[in-house]
Amino acid sequence: MIRDYLSKCVAEAIAKAQQAGELPDFPIPTITLEHPRQPEMGDYATSIAMQLARIAKMPPPKIAEIIAKRLREVSLVSLVSVVSDTTDTPDTSDTTDTIDTTPSAFTVEVVSGFINFRLTPAYLSRQVDVILEQGERWGNINLGKGRKAQVEHGSANPTGYATIGTGRNVVVGDTLANTLEAAGYQVHREWYINDAGSQVRVFGASVYARYAQALGMDEPLPERGYQGEDVQEVARIIAEREGDKYLHMPKDEAVRALGRLGIEEVMTNIKRTLARLNIRYDNFFSEKSLWTSGLGYEMIERLRAKGLVIEHDGALWFSEDGSPIRSGQGQRRTDEEYAADKDESGQALPVQAVLIRSPKVISDPEERPTYFASDIPYMWHKVMLRGFNPAIYVWGEDHQADVPRLYAAARAIGLPDGAIRILIYRFITLLRSGQEVRMGKRKGNALLIDDVVDEIGADAFRYIMLSRSVDTKFTFDLDVLKEQNEKNPVYYVQYGHARICSIERKAAEEGWDQGSGVGGQGSEAISSPLTPHPSTLTSVELALIRKLLQLPEVVELVATTLQPHHYTTYAREVTQAFSKFYEECRIKGSPPDVAHARMKLARATRLTLAKTLKLMGMNAPERM
Template sequence: MILVRDEIAQLIAKAIRTAQKKGELPSFDLSEVPVTRARDETFGDYASPVCMTLARVARMAPLAIAQRVIARMPPAPFIGKVETAHPGFINISLAPQWLSQQVEVILTEGECFGQVDLGKGRSVQVEYISANPTGPLTVGSGRNGVLGDALANVLAAAGWRVQREYYINDTGTQIELFAASLYARYAQALGRDEPLPDGGYPGSYLVEMGHQLAQEYGDCFLTMERGQALAALREEGLKRMLASIQADAAALGIHFDNWKSERSLYEDGTYSLVFNRLSAEGWLVYRDGAVWFTEIPQRSSGEDRLIAEEQQTQAIAKNSQDKDNVVVRSDGRPTYFASDIAYVWDKLVTRGFDRAIYVWGADHQGHVPRMKAVTRALGIDPDRIEIILYQLVTLRRGGELVRMGKRTGEIITLREIVEEIGADATRFMLLTRAADSQMELDLTLAVQQSSENPVYYVQYGHARIASIFRYAQERGFSPEGGDVSLLTHPAEQALIRQMVRLPETVALCAETLSPHHLTHYAQELATAFHAFYKECRVISEDAKHAEIGRARMKLVQAAKIVLANTLRLIGVSAPESM
């Protein structure tokens, strides 16, 4: 399936160059021809504002440029009509005959329809969720997971070799607090008066885990030296929390290719390698006993190539460095930033991915330029890392706000949400807004069986098509021999117009790293199908209807393929009945 948008852009570019050769347009460089879906279908299917951007360099009115361009537009089988519109748009309508023939194309391509080859087999790693293994996954982690997983699906459909990874934060302050909190709950389960540590985890899940450990191990950990007991409980608790996280992700249809340990970056020498590299090249400065990253490399003579105290202070002030740029604390412990530096090296150098995509909460926004800067300092093109930031999720039930808080002990977990509204509704609803938009999940709406519930509305379209085929089979009616050229009814054409948009939607999602376009497309496709179903009878007892009926059977068969492919990219089931 061709990308019509790109084909139109090439035709317009060719027309501009032809007009220049003919002396109808002045000479100028043409860098890009933007083509978008027309906002108003009365103006056609596609529109290009390129003539308005060329007006200044051509020193001509945009409309005059557009008129000269369309006069030189080469013919193409998919183009039905090309027109200009004030103040200088080029509007393109698809050919009805070409649209009808796309039904056969879709039937031939089947599950492959919608795939494009933007990646050319290059590799990309998508790392998502990666929540601290110190508690159950929250609905915020669910949004992270849905965004990352749908994006991984889209990138795979766009020709990339994709690896899905969960980064395990299994070292540092939070994991030590988790171990100390678990020790307290375990001791309490055995009747000991052991307080939670300051800043510890108060959730009931640790109370339950403490009782489980007491039942399984008795007082085994209490007989150990405390440091040894904390280390053992850290590993035991980590193992159980990761199993819980893995189960919660799987319940949402998320499965990772790799689980990467933060601790392994220190154990395999990656951290030491990048630290020594940055230090040797002057990207690290030493101040107040700590080690800082600076965006201006400092070099001096001497074995360690360390800058003087005055130079260090000036470098830090000049670069507006803050505490988040600390790589090693004054007590010698590496920071989370140190791990991130080692991790980006591991992704792009050690494992050699062409791209690395991170999905982070919006509270990490300030860390993005820091990550770009340190990637550049490591000698890696910073454009090879891309970071998607997503906003928080608020929950409503029956119009009322549902409160949540991970560290309060009153946890509303992702598991509870999935159990209440189902995995399909959770995934679809969490993907209906752009990542950088605030998300409100209406738990009441998510279970409604009405057209107001988008996931129900889309899935019902697929189920309705399946029911048409069951009905046809009962009556011995087959699409075999159907002539798709008969599909000229406005509702038929409107449905096909939506169907052929899937490859471009996949390309748009992959190019912009914005998989939410899939749910919008799915709703528009379902709307077009329901409108067709209302306007056009597919199966009739009237023999005169048989010919168009077979053609429409092919159309709904193709629509079923496109709906199923779209839902699969979203990660939602395509039910045969509802």
């Protein structure tokens, strides 16, 4: 990336200036480059001179001048390795600040303490060919250097079909997985099946009741059972397939067996739903297996050996610093009771211990102790046994309280720092007819992903789920979305892609672009240079190229911040830049060399849009 290259150049320039005694000795900080808001300030800028003013005891403009001067030597030496050969004359202006960095990829300018870099038209025009050469690899970076990363997402309780609540989880998780792949990681996608615990037992009993009902028996749904139609459907499917054999065995055994079968059926349905959203997994990990394999008990012993396990009333607790639990802890309390939770001096007591195992919550030794207890062997399994680093968790905000516990447990069992990374996303609010849709899986009134995808389509669904920062709780109005179907920004981007495809088809049919290979597989196009001299490129064309070149930066941004909404912003910006190009720069009817160059730019745009859409898990249609 040119940005990283510039950053390195600045660091080298500072080092050289220090060697020459022009700047005092100090450790060189990380040089960050930004895109100035004002295009007249160039393509990249660094405020490093301002940051160094204090430590160097010099005024920022002076520091900037020194760096800029040394930058010339640095870039003269190493630009050749980054930029392919060129004989283009650099774009120089007459200001005394401007430094000619022949062979020039950029010019440097010092403005009130900022060091501004401007990519030259020559460099920009060459990049179109670079994009075309990279093809589908365009946008990929090597942040991961082949390391193994995991994204665990979805992971809803297998007690019903996939609801809209899970929708944001899977779309964000899948997009992050796509991103890490593009960023050079070996990515593993996993769904964690909570197939142990009391909800699963309730689910099994619910399936049993519905199964018996489907076979004409008068079996009531258990107290607090799952009332949804999905459970009825699952029970019906099982009854049709398996007959009534589960009515002829002890009920306990039947409930257990039907629970297992029910989970299988539910997961089959969920997988089908996810396939509609273009989401696949490498593995579905069973929570229960952590306990049947014995790993869970090993972990508890590991913690116990460190003195971090406390026994109290026959239950086991994890306490990060070994401090004892207090009376009342582990019970649901009111606001007032929390407020009253103070020590002798009136200081509020932190909640320190987390329940691992209790005879009250579980009587069956084959089942897992508590939800939190499973998390400990699970992260060990991810990081230490399977070597994922980072292991990323995509969790809804209802799990936020577990975040510090999980990190504490990770430290306690000795996972490397930063090996697990937890992303918390906010829940969305749904409106239908102006009313908030309240959702509960157990009550069966949850809106299913399938229903919404039926209404608005998979691409729009993914786009909406990705369009906001995961920290933002947003409102998803189904009626508006349906009404404004064609105004959804997703169609703007896809339309842009389809329009470029159309141009390419037409160009091939009508022969506007002789010899460029447009419409064919185009290997000649790659080898043929962008004929017009860079100075003939219009500002609109240059702006489009600049925007295209940001794709690797956006991939890096998403990979490091785990915030996939940046893609939607970027996709719109690229489309917008292309639309302006399309309005102002005619291809058909232009002189052959200009038409040729513009066709290449259009195709580079298509590659960029297609890649961005692919990263978002969306289709890039050739026709709409």
